[in-house]
Amino acid sequence: MAATIRDVAQASGVHVSTVSRTFSAPHLVNPETRNRVLAVAEDLGYRPNRAARALTTGRTHNLGLIVADISNPFFPPLIKAAQAHARTRDYHVFVADTDEDPQVEEELIKALAKQVDGVLLCSPRLSNRAIERLHADVPFVVVNREVKGMPTVLMDIGQGARLAIEHLAGLGHLRVALVSGPSGSWTSKRMREAAAAVDGVDLVFLGPNTPTEQGGLAAAAEVAASGATGVLAYNDLVAMGLIEGLHERGVQVPGDVSVVGVDDIVAGRLNRPKLTTVAMPTAAAGRMAVDLLLQSVAEGGTATLATLATGLVVRESTGPAPEPAAS
Amino acid sequence: MAATIRDVAQASGVHVSTVSRTFSAPHLVNPETRNRVLAVAEDLGYRPNRAARALTTGRTHNLGLIVADISNPFFPPLIKAAQAHARTRDYHVFVADTDEDPQVEEELIKALAKQVDGVLLCSPRLSNRAIERLHADVPFVVVNREVKGMPTVLMDIGQGARLAIEHLAGLGHLRVALVSGPSGSWTSKRMREAAAAVDGVDLVFLGPNTPTEQGGLAAAAEVAASGATGVLAYNDLVAMGLIEGLHERGVQVPGDVSVVGVDDIVAGRLNRPKLTTVAMPTAAAGRMAVDLLLQSVAEGGTATLATLATGLVVRESTGPAPEPAAS
DNA sequence: CTGAAAGCGCTAACAC
DNA sequence: GTGTTAGCGCTTTCAG
Numbered sequence: 210m211a212a213t214i215r216d217v218a219q220a221s222g223v224h225v226s227t228v229s230r231t232f233s234a235p236h237l238v239n240p241e242t243r244n245r246v247l248a249v250a251e252d253l254g255y256r257p258n259r260a261a262r263a264l265t266t267g268r269t270h271n272l273g274l275i276v277a278d279i280s281n282p283f284f285p286p287l288i289k290a291a292q293a294h295a296r297t298r299d300y301h302v303f304v305a306d307t308d309e310d311p312q313v314e315e316e317l318i319k320a321l322a323k324q325v326d327g328v329l330l331c332s333p334r335l336s337n338r339a340i341e342r343l344h345a346d347v348p349f350v351v352v353n354r355e356v357k358g359m360p361t362v363l364m365d366i367g368q369g370a371r372l373a374i375e376h377l378a379g380l381g382h383l384r385v386a387l388v389s390g391p392s393g394s395w396t397s398k399r400m401r402e403a404a405a406a407v408d409g410v411d412l413v414f415l416g417p418n419t420p421t422e423q424g425g426l427a428a429a430a431e432v433a434a435s436g437a438t439g440v441l442a443y444n445d446l447v448a449m450g451l452i453e454g455l456h457e458r459g460v461q462v463p464g465d466v467s468v469v470g471v472d473d474i475v476a477g478r479l480n481r482p483k484l485t486t487v488a489m490p491t492a493a494a495g496r497m498a499v500d501l502l503l504q505s506v507a508e509g510g511t512a513t514l515a516t517l518a519t520g521l522v523v524r525e526s527t528g529p530a531p532e533p534a535a536s
Numbered sequence: 537m538a539a540t541i542r543d544v545a546q547a548s549g550v551h552v553s554t555v556s557r558t559f560s561a562p563h564l565v566n567p568e569t570r571n572r573v574l575a576v577a578e579d580l581g582y583r584p585n586r587a588a589r590a591l592t593t594g595r596t597h598n599l600g601l602i603v604a605d606i607s608n609p610f611f612p613p614l615i616k617a618a619q620a621h622a623r624t625r626d627y628h629v630f631v632a633d634t635d636e637d638p639q640v641e642e643e644l645i646k647a648l649a650k651q652v653d654g655v656l657l658c659s660p661r662l663s664n665r666a667i668e669r670l671h672a673d674v675p676f677v678v679v680n681r682e683v684k685g686m687p688t689v690l691m692d693i694g695q696g697a698r699l700a701i702e703h704l705a706g707l708g709h710l711r712v713a714l715v716s717g718p719s720g721s722w723t724s725k726r727m728r729e730a731a732a733a734v735d736g737v738d739l740v741f742l743g744p745n746t747p748t749e750q751g752g753l754a755a756a757a758e759v760a761a762s763g764a765t766g767v768l769a770y771n772d773l774v775a776m777g778l779i780e781g782l783h784e785r786g787v788q789v790p791g792d793v794s795v796v797g798v799d800d801i802v803a804g805r806l807n808r809p810k811l812t813t814v815a816m817p818t819a820a821a822g823r824m825a826v827d828l829l830l831q832s833v834a835e836g837g838t839a840t841l842a843t844l845a846t847g848l849v850v851r852e853s854t855g856p857a858p859e860p861a862a863s
Numbered sequence: 864c865t866g867a868a869a870g871c872g873c874t875a876a877c878a879c
Numbered sequence: 880g881t882g883t884t885a886g887c888g889c890t891t892t893c894a895g
Contacts, residue, residue: 211650211673213888224866229890239864258650260587260596261888264871269587271651280612280802289606289633301647304631306616320628323538323585324598346538346581422806449806456808475607476803479749479776481783540872551882556874566880588872591887 212253221249232257272302272502273321273328273347275314279306281420282474283444283491284331287352291329291495298503300326311335315343322347327502329495330354332396350502352494354395360501361514362494366396366471367403369487369519373441373469374407376485376521381530382410382439382467388428388451389416390443397443400471404441413437418447425450433458438466438530445470445477445486452480452526463528473522482525490517539580548576559584599629599829600648600655600674602641606633608747609801610771610818611658614679618656618822625830627653638662642670649674654829656822657681659723677829679821681722687828688841689821693723693798694730696814696846700768700796701734703812703848708857709737709766709794715755715778716743717770724770727798731768740764749777756781765793765857772797772804772813779807779853790855800849809852817844 218225223242230238231246238246249255263269272295276284292302303321307314311334321328327348333340340349340356350360377385387404389397397416404412413435418424425447432440432451442448448470452462462468462482470477470486477484497515505511545552550569557565558573565573576582590596599622603611619629630648634641638661648655654675660667664683667676677687704712714731716724724743731739740762745751752774759767759778769775775797779789789795789809797804797813804811824842832838 214890215888225889226867226891227865229888230865233890237864242864256646256650258888260590260651261871262890263587264591264873264888265890267871279606279616280609282607282609282803285607285612288631289635292633293635301630301632301651303628304615305628306619308616308620319583323583324587324628422802453806475749476609476806479780479803479807481808541874542872552873553875553883554881556872557881560874564880569880585872588887589874591872591889592874594887 212250212255214255214257216253217246217250217255220253221246233262269324269326270300271325272300272499273318273325274302274304274331275307275317275321275328275333276304276331277307277309277314277334279304281446282476283472283489287331287491287495289495290492291499294496294499298499300499300503307334309334311339315339318343319346326506329498329502348502348505350498350505352498355514358512360505360512362498362501363514363516364489364491364494365516365519366487366489367399369471369489369521370400370403370441371407372519372521373471373487374404374410376523376527377439377441377467377469378407378410380439380467380527382437383530384411384413384435384437385439385441386413386415386432386435386437388418388425388432388440388442388447389414390418390420390424390447392417394420394443400441400443410439416443418443420444420447422446422450422453425452426454429454429458429460432466433460439527440466440468442468442470445472445474445484448484448486448526449477449480452482452484463526465531467527467530469521469527478524480526485524485527486522488520488522490519493517539577539582541582541584543580544573544577544582547580548573560589596651596653597627598652599627599826600645600652601629601631601658602634602644602648602655602660603631603658604634604636604641604661606631608773609803610799610816614658614818614822616822617819618826621823621826625826627826627830634661636661638666642666645670646673653833656825656829675829675832677825677832679825682841685839687832687839689825689828690841690843691816691818691821692843692846693814693816694726696798696816696848697727697730697768698734699846699848700798700814701731701737703850703854704766704768704794704796705734705737707766707794707854709764710857711738711740711762711764712766712768713740713742713759713762713764715745715752715759715767715769715774716741717745717747717751717774719744721747721770727768727770737766743770745770745774747771747774749773749780752777752779753781756785756787759793760785760787766854767793767795769795769797772799772801772811775811775813775853776804776807779809779811790853792858794854794857796848796854805851807853812851812854813849815847815849817846820844
């Protein structure tokens, strides 16, 4: 067993409370005593046991971070940033993966609730009702979805979608397909609204689709049949699968059809053609979410809503609309 | 504050110890009492506080999982599998990212040590010495590297490398470049040894390189200059960067040069050409690592070594060696 | 500035 | 089968 506060107290000839203070309120203890205690602690390799501390303070100094699928390349940069940022605040992060299953999500939240001071819910699959109910157990901040009354970090996908559609329109694409995500997806809805607000393009909505390259692959036939020359896909994975599927049917990208993704994952930069995409500020969102959560933990929940700007990265998967075939 | 064991005891007219037993040793309590307690607990939304429990049992029922870079697509499947598997054993997993920094790695291990029963070290960047020293604080299992005296899960990269080189040789590539990873990488070393053991191919070693697409991109010039027509890259990311770099210099893959990657990440399947690669059993490794760790936690460390087989997935980035130009 | 004592939520002997 | 009694390692009044 590692050294406890008692060992340190004994070895440095003070009482446990003094040792405790040395670590949690150094200014309250005589510099001399403090140094002695610190030296002994160092010597014994003592570190305060956070779990025990949590028992009395009610603060675990841990955060939970729940994602639907850690294998989705969209999340790792967010997780990474959240973690690094949390660490600077002396917080650690529990990452959990729900496998896209709301049941598992709920179970995980309940299990984590006691071990963390708050939970970052990234693109949760749970219903608003469930989230609100669970909120009694532990503070949340929701990323990538709007839940009323809860601190929220949004990436402005509406703006991004508008940018994408305008880009497509500017290239002469008059008919644009929106290849959406899972049914009921908050993001899909926002994209749709924003796209519809752009003048001068004829919109086709295709979906729902699995939010992976499989989904894109599967949507290729529909897209080819839709007569659209421009496509905005739910995310980069879908876009890449779609390009693959189009390619298999002999449809050239961007020669025949232009495709825009969303997320700006690394793989999109390696793809051929390199993907034009709506860049999401995932790292910034991760940091922001941690800040909001810590703030809401400390001050008891002001339900701030942070909206982060997105941008369009034009690469090679979009180009001028093909000349309409003379009919 | 959520319900505690005391609330449940009071509400169900038994003593706390009985409540405790209904959760931690149900068979020791009268079915009737148990049901009553369970009902009340359910009613109050009571869940045992694991942190408090840990204080007395010494078991947190948490595991740590440390990776150098969660954004490296090699890891998420491993993490996901480890987590899912741990959950079936009633364990939760703390995932931490060290940003490839040994200092951070050490700091994280120390911080986690008290909160977890054991740590999965995935491709650690720490020195063997440091790992052995830290091992006093908390049980480990090391994945993807051999550290003497420690439970270890290896994926047989040697076998995979051999398969890859033989595949290349079989296609007529007489000169093969090995684009290695970071200096001192355990994996690079094994690949090199295994590759050297294959007869009839002329090997060139290129590196060290950053283990990302950047590294591959940067290595393209060297590869082009090396006269090799076949390449085995440190991992898929490097391979994809390399293909990109080669492409930029007008070198066709697989027309002029065949490239094999390692890992079998999803992006490789989306790449054009689709990547031929050594498939790593990452999910199996994650599960195995959890098993070994739990076993070593329970029984006090038998230093098992598990080696998982790898396989070659032939796709489109490899093909017959070009006819040698008449000189 | 430091010591004494109580208690966080829970488990683990040991009685009854 | 269930109650009693100590703690686990730490913080936090409250005295001194």
